[in-house]
Amino acid sequence: MNVSKKFWKNKKVFVTGHTGFKGSWLTIILKLLGAKVYGYALNPISNPNFFDNVKLTKLLEKDYRQNIQDLKNLKNAIKKTKPSIVIHLAAQSSVFVSYSDPVDTVQSNVIGTMNLLEAIKSEKSIKAGIIVTTDKVYKNLEKKKKFKENEPLGGHDVYSGSKAASEIIFHSYQKSFFQNLNCNLSTVRSGNCIGGGDWTEDRIMKDCAEKLIQNKKLLIRSPNATRPWQHVIEPLIGYLILAEKMYKNKNYSSSWNFGPNLKNNLKVIDLVNFSKKILKSKSKIKLVKNNLYESTNLALNSDKSLKYLKWKTILTAKEAIKFSLDWYKFYSQIKSKEKMIEFSKKQIQKYLYLLKRKV
Numbered sequence: 006m007n008v009s010k011k012f013w014k015n016k017k018v019f020v021t022g023h024t025g026f027k028g029s030w031l032t033i034i035l036k037l038l039g040a041k042v043y044g045y046a047l048n049p050i051s052n053p054n055f056f057d058n059v060k061l062t063k064l065l066e067k068d069y070r071q072n073i074q075d076l077k078n079l080k081n082a083i084k085k086t087k088p089s090i091v092i093h094l095a096a097q098s099s100v101f102v103s104y105s106d107p108v109d110t111v112q113s114n115v116i117g118t119m120n121l122l123e124a125i126k127s128e129k130s131i132k133a134g135i136i137v138t139t140d141k142v143y144k145n146l147e148k149k150k151k152f153k154e155n156e157p158l159g160g161h162d163v164y165s166g167s168k169a170a171s172e173i174i175f176h177s178y179q180k181s182f183f184q185n186l187n188c189n190l191s192t193v194r195s196g197n198c199i200g201g202g203d204w205t206e207d208r209i210m211k212d213c214a215e216k217l218i219q220n221k222k223l224l225i226r227s228p229n230a231t232r233p234w235q236h237v238i239e240p241l242i243g244y245l246i247l248a249e250k251m252y253k254n255k256n257y258s259s260s261w262n263f264g265p266n267l268k269n270n271l272k273v274i275d276l277v278n279f280s281k282k283i284l285k286s287k288s289k290i291k292l293v294k295n296n297l298y299e300s301t302n303l304a305l306n307s308d309k310s311l312k313y314l315k316w317k318t319i320l321t322a323k324e325a326i327k328f329s330l331d332w333y334k335f336y337s338q339i340k341s342k343e344k345m346i347e348f349s350k351k352q353i354q355k356y357l358y359l360l361k362r363k364v
């Protein structure tokens with residue numbers, strides 16, 4: 006299934022975390038579809054960053070720079086906006102930061118999600134909402150399992166635990182308050198997303214792009230960790246397909262995996278070597294010891310999305326890596342960074358074209 010321009014045209018969409026990596030891409034996709042986007046987030050955490058460097062603020066109807074931990078502000082922003090759809094991305098999104106700042110991680114990810122649910126509950130205009138969690142919400146016993154949506158939740162590190170806790174709070178809110186409201190909500194869990202414009206610390210694609218383009222030494226941890234790599238556009242399109250379905254039909258209100266085709270599972274070292282090859286880089290690769298726990302095997306079973314939403318991954322891991330490196334390479338070559346909006350739009354259009362051909 007593809008996204009419907011007819012559906013999204015002029016829809017008011019309230020996006021939390023719009024200044025982040027996924028939020029920046031989502032803003033551009035929604036604008037391409039003709040939606041009106043209202044953003045609510047803190048300032049971008051990295052410098053450089055996609056949102057400010059590329060001046061995405063001009064695509065927004067309103068750019069709230071506020072904390073989701075502040076219920077009053079969040080409620081006011083939603084009340085003023087009267088959106089029909091909410092997409093919640095705002096979170097402390099790093100496993101590593103969750104070791105150094107567990108308190109903020111829990112406050113942003115658990116209390117922040119609860120605040121958002123409170124705000125949604127109090128605004129009648131909202132017909133559908135997507136709460137973005139992660140593939141790390143599952144209790145992972147490292148048994149090379151492909152997690153289905155109904156598997157037990159867990160979390161070794163505080164990031165994973167906070168996201169699993171936000172899922173539990175979500176399900177309690179749904180049962181307690183949303184059964185009789187005309188507002189359908191789901192949680193969504195994607196794989197490790199890659200794509201241009203991610204400058205978050207400790208993300209391998211960004212490290213590859215930065216170092217390999219400049220032929221600098223690249224340090225990598227966990228070379229043999231296998232991850233379900235997917236281009237960021239893929240799950241975002243899945244979220245939009247789901248939001249459209251939920252807008253019209255309560256039965257879609259649930260939890261959904263949007264992981265890549267399992268053939269897309271690649272070891273970190275394979276991703277690095279492939280990136281090095283396509284950038285024709287002379288960088289040296291150095292392995293560094295990782296003292297923090299990180300899961301080695303993580304794979305999602307997305308049969309439910311495939312069956313009921315007709316959503317599927319269409320880019321191979323190598324195509325997704327190439328899309329990402331093309332973005333960073335173009336970014337490094339141009340002076341006027343605003344040109345990245347057009348470049349990103351072209352990548353989205355190319356993706357939508359491929360999607361149309363493959364469904």
Ligand SMILES: NC(=O)c1ccc[n+]([C@@H]2O[C@H](COP(=O)([O-])OP(=O)(O)OC[C@H]3O[C@@H](n4cnc5c(N)ncnc54)[C@H](O)[C@@H]3O)[C@@H](O)[C@H]2O)c1
Binds near residue numbers: 047098099137138
């Ligand atoms: N990037 C991935 O590979 C990936 C994979 C699975 C799930 N996710 C989830 O997707 C969402 C977006 O991820 P991302 O990679 O774009 O993260 P990111 O770190 O790039 O962006 C996070 C966004 O949340 C905002 N934010 C953080 N704390 C906030 C707070 N207290 N109040 C208001 N805004 C706050 C930031 O300002 C930013 O806009 C997150 O919920 C993340 O957990 C990401």
